[in-house]
Amino acid sequence: MMQRSTRYQTQLNTKGTGMSMFSASLPGGTWTLGDLTVTRFGYGAMQLAGPGVMGPPADRDGSLAVLREVLDLGIAHIDTSNAYGPRVTNQLIREALHPYPESLHIVTKVGSTRDSRGGWPPAREPENLRRSVSENLENLGLEVLDLVNLRLGNAQGPQPGSLAEPFETLVELQRRGLIRHLGVSNATAEQVAEAQAIAPIVCVQNMYNLAYRQDDELIDMLAEVGIAYVPFFPLGGFSPLQSSALSTVAARLDATPMSVALAWLLQRSPNILLIPGTSSAEHLRENVAGAALSLSGDELAELDKIGR
Numbered sequence: 001m002m003q004r005s006t007r008y009q010t011q012l013n014t015k016g017t018g019m020s021m022f023s024a025s026l027p028g029g030t031w032t033l034g035d036l037t038v039t040r041f042g043y044g045a046m047q048l049a050g051p052g053v054m055g056p057p058a059d060r061d062g063s064l065a066v067l068r069e070v071l072d073l074g075i076a077h078i079d080t081s082n083a084y085g086p087r088v089t090n091q092l093i094r095e096a097l098h099p100y101p102e103s104l105h106i107v108t109k110v111g112s113t114r115d116s117r118g119g120w121p122p123a124r125e126p127e128n129l130r131r132s133v134s135e136n137l138e139n140l141g142l143e144v145l146d147l148v149n150l151r152l153g154n155a156q157g158p159q160p161g162s163l164a165e166p167f168e169t170l171v172e173l174q175r176r177g178l179i180r181h182l183g184v185s186n187a188t189a190e191q192v193a194e195a196q197a198i199a200p201i202v203c204v205q206n207m208y209n210l211a212y213r214q215d216d217e218l219i220d221m222l223a224e225v226g227i228a229y230v231p232f233f234p235l236g237g238f239s240p241l242q243s244s245a246l247s248t249v250a251a252r253l254d255a256t257p258m259s260v261a262l263a264w265l266l267q268r269s270p271n272i273l274l275i276p277g278t279s280s281a282e283h284l285r286e287n288v289a290g291a292a293l294s295l296s297g298d299e300l301a302e303l304d305k306i307g308r
């Protein structure tokens with residue numbers, strides 16, 4: 001049974017924020033995914049699993065504490081997948097946060113699985129997708145998933161080809177009431193258009209950051225039609241972003257390169273939602289504070305040159 005709680009509302013109110021459960025004062029404010037209001041500053045939970053996103057974390061209590069900190073900071077959007085661990089991340093989320101507050105929206109993805117060597121082989125056949133949705137529901141302790149992204153392509157990135165069969169399978173699960181909203185991930189612009197022609201999508205989750213700008217046109221096109229763009233690897237992923245121009249701007253602002261990279265994304269387009277990953281509560285707090293940096297026109301122009 002999906003349960004919701006007001007536990008964190010009380011916590012936030014007793015801390016004197018006066019906000020309802022999520023915090024609209026987080027950097028970037030809020031965005032609406034279909035009928036769900038989320039903070040533009042979200043949290044990517046992939047880093048909570050063990051090394052190589054396999055198995056349990058070395059510091060289990062630390063991982064649970066990061067998730068509780070997510071809510072304490074007023075973040076209302078967590079990105080996860082049953083493939084993280086596998087199952088580990090979803091189970092940690094459930095243990096730390098269930099029953100979930102009404103304002104929290106957990107976004108998951110289906111379409112790839114894990115092999116014994118830690119690889120991410122595609123699993124987009126209808127029976128695999130149905131099983132994956134059911135396992136996400138079970139491990140997260142939900143009756144309905146707020147948003148499910150269909151993960152396409154492979155570890156090398158998006159690959160061309162029709163998404164009709166797997167996407168229609170998710171549409172069928174949505175009609176059965178198991179999924180509220182749909183999105184696509186690791187997708188080409190053509191696949192985004194194909195999905196839109198089949199059923200409404202509320203987000204696209206692709207790789208994008210200050211140094212990797214493949215989707216500039218797609219972001220602007222999605223902004224025009226009110227669809228969110230959620231960059232994965234916003235901080236560079238497994239190899240942190242490194243750029244002398246980024247370090248120069250950061251030093252001038254007395255900020256970290258991570259802070260500048262997140263602030264740049266929020267200022268890049270209003271439809272960009274952040275899901276930076278971390279296994280550290282301290283880094284999480286630093287990222288929230290850092291994303292609030294206001295970058296001037298000159299700084300934005302300087303940073304813009306990095307990925308172009």
Ligand SMILES: NC(=O)c1ccc[n+]([C@@H]2O[C@H](COP(=O)([O-])OP(=O)(O)OC[C@H]3O[C@@H](n4cnc5c(N)ncnc54)[C@H](OP(=O)(O)O)[C@@H]3O)[C@@H](O)[C@H]2O)c1
Nearest residue numbers: 044045046079185232233234235236237276277278279283
């Ligand atoms: N759709 C897809 O195919 C796909 C693919 C990959 C990821 N994702 C999603 O996107 C989310 C974000 O991606 P990601 O977590 O892989 O990469 P990321 O957010 O670009 O970077 C995470 C890395 O940055 C480090 N970090 C974070 N904050 C830091 C700080 N303040 N100072 C120093 N280091 C810091 C983390 O280490 P610490 O743990 O030490 O902080 C971690 O190693 C994931 O969590 C996942 O939910 C989706």
